Amino acid sequence: MEDIQNHKDDRNIDINQVGVKGIRYPITVLDKDMGEQQTVAEINMYVNLPRYYKGTHMSRFVEILNEHDRRISIHNFTEILEEMKQRLDAESAHMKITFPYFINKKAPVTGADGLMEYKCALKGSLNNGSDLIVMIYVPISTLCPCSKEISKYGAHNQRGEVRLQVRFQKFVWIEDLIKLVEQSASSDVYSVLKREDEKYVTERAYDNPMFVEDIVRDIAVKLNKDSNITWFTVESENFESIHNHNAYAYIEKRKTPK
Numbered sequence: 223m224e225d226i227q228n229h230k231d232d233r234n235i236d237i238n239q240v241g242v243k244g245i246r247y248p249i250t251v252l253d254k255d256m257g258e259q260q261t262v263a264e265i266n267m268y269v270n271l272p273r274y275y276k277g278t279h280m281s282r283f284v285e286i287l288n289e290h291d292r293r294i295s296i297h298n299f300t301e302i303l304e305e306m307k308q309r310l311d312a313e314s315a316h317m318k319i320t321f322p323y324f325i326n327k328k329a330p331v332t333g334a335d336g337l338m339e340y341k342c343a344l345k346g347s348l349n350n351g352s353d354l355i356v357m358i359y360v361p362i363s364t365l366c367p368c369s370k371e372i373s374k375y376g377a378h379n380q381r382g383e384v385r386l387q388v389r390f391q392k393f394v395w396i397e398d399l400i401k402l403v404e405q406s407a408s409s410d411v412y413s414v415l416k417r418e419d420e421k422y423v424t425e426r427a428y429d430n431p432m433f434v435e436d437i438v439r440d441i442a443v444k445l446n447k448d449s450n451i452t453w454f455t456v457e458s459e460n461f462e463s464i465h466n467h468n469a470y471a472y473i474e475k476r477k478t479p480k
Contacts (some may be wrong), residue, residue: 234273239316241268242283249294249321254397263294263321269312282309294319296344296354296393303348314349323396329412329419330426336414342396353389358399360384362407363423364460367431379427380463381411384437388445389453406440408432434458434471442473452477 245265253259267283286305290298299317306315320343327338341359346352362382370377384403388394404410409427412419432440437458445454453476460469 230274230276236273237271239268240271240278241316242266242280245284245287247287247292249292249319251321251323252295252297252395254395255326259324261321261323263319265320266316266318267306268316269306269310270314271312278310278312282306285309294344296356299344299346299354300348300352303346303352307348314347316347318343318345325397325400327410327412329415330410331418331422332416334414334416334419336412338411338413340396340400355387355389356394356396356399357385357387358396358403360386360400360403361411362404362437362458363409363411363427364434364437365408365427365431367433367436370428370431377428377431378464379408380460382407382434382437382458382460384441385455385457385459386441387455388451390450391452392450394450402444403441406432406437406444434460434469438471438473442475446475446477 243266245267247263247265248260249263250258250260265287267286269278271278283306286302286309287294289305290302294302303315303317306312306317320341323340323342324337325340327336328334329336340361343357344354345357346354360383362384363379364382365377365379384407386399386403388399408430409423412423415423438456441456442454445451445456453474455472455474457470457472462468
């Protein structure tokens with residue numbers, strides 16, 4: 223049958239990225255405690271398209287996923303990008319995989335089990351060189367230092383979210399990045415809390431007030447000390463409980479190799 227995609231295009235315009243977006247696909251990811259974890263990802267896959275081609279072959283993106291037996295991780299991410307370049311006759315390839323990741327997290331006092339969901343993503347490109355970024359979205363709890371200081375009793379607190387992206391030299395565990403973020407907040411967020419646990423997390427937050435500025439700076443200090451991390455961005459956003467706006471802070475750092 224005639225291949226329309228390979229017809230010549232006379233508009234003389236390159237396309238930076240063309241492909242498929244929003245593929246819902248079951249995948250297996252690495253789990254630090256359990257070895258592997260089954261989840262469902264949303265996947266975007268793109269390649270560049272030179273000016274002399276009319277279109278790309280969309281079905282080949284899904285074929286490449288199928289050939290990897292649903293196993294996608296930091297280890298084979300670049301391999302998949304290389305296959306995209308070769309199979310689609312492209313100079314660059316790009317992929318982003320977003321998925322829910324679950325960790326069994328015990329309540330701090332009673333030890334009650336509960337599954338915490340974290341949104342995670344792997345984002346990579348292959349052009350002249352390879353680039354891979356791990357992204358995590360971590361729910362946190364914060365308590366306002368100003369409110370605590372000026373109030374006779376109590377202080378306003380709220381849930382927030384930290385969004386962290388890192389580039390690295392060797393393998394990083396999602397769990398380790400999540401732990402680093404949670405240790406930088408006023409308190410963790412849990413899926414199951416008994417009364418004793420609620421008392422603990424409330425008092426812990428009260429004893430550990432944090433602005434969004436404090437959170438991003440504390441995380442940046444820890445990442446600066448980690449020689450494996452070569453670049454990072456960290457955002458902290460509070461979904462304010464008494465203001466009609468959110469509080470927000472952002473840091474980006476490209477570390478100088480030693």
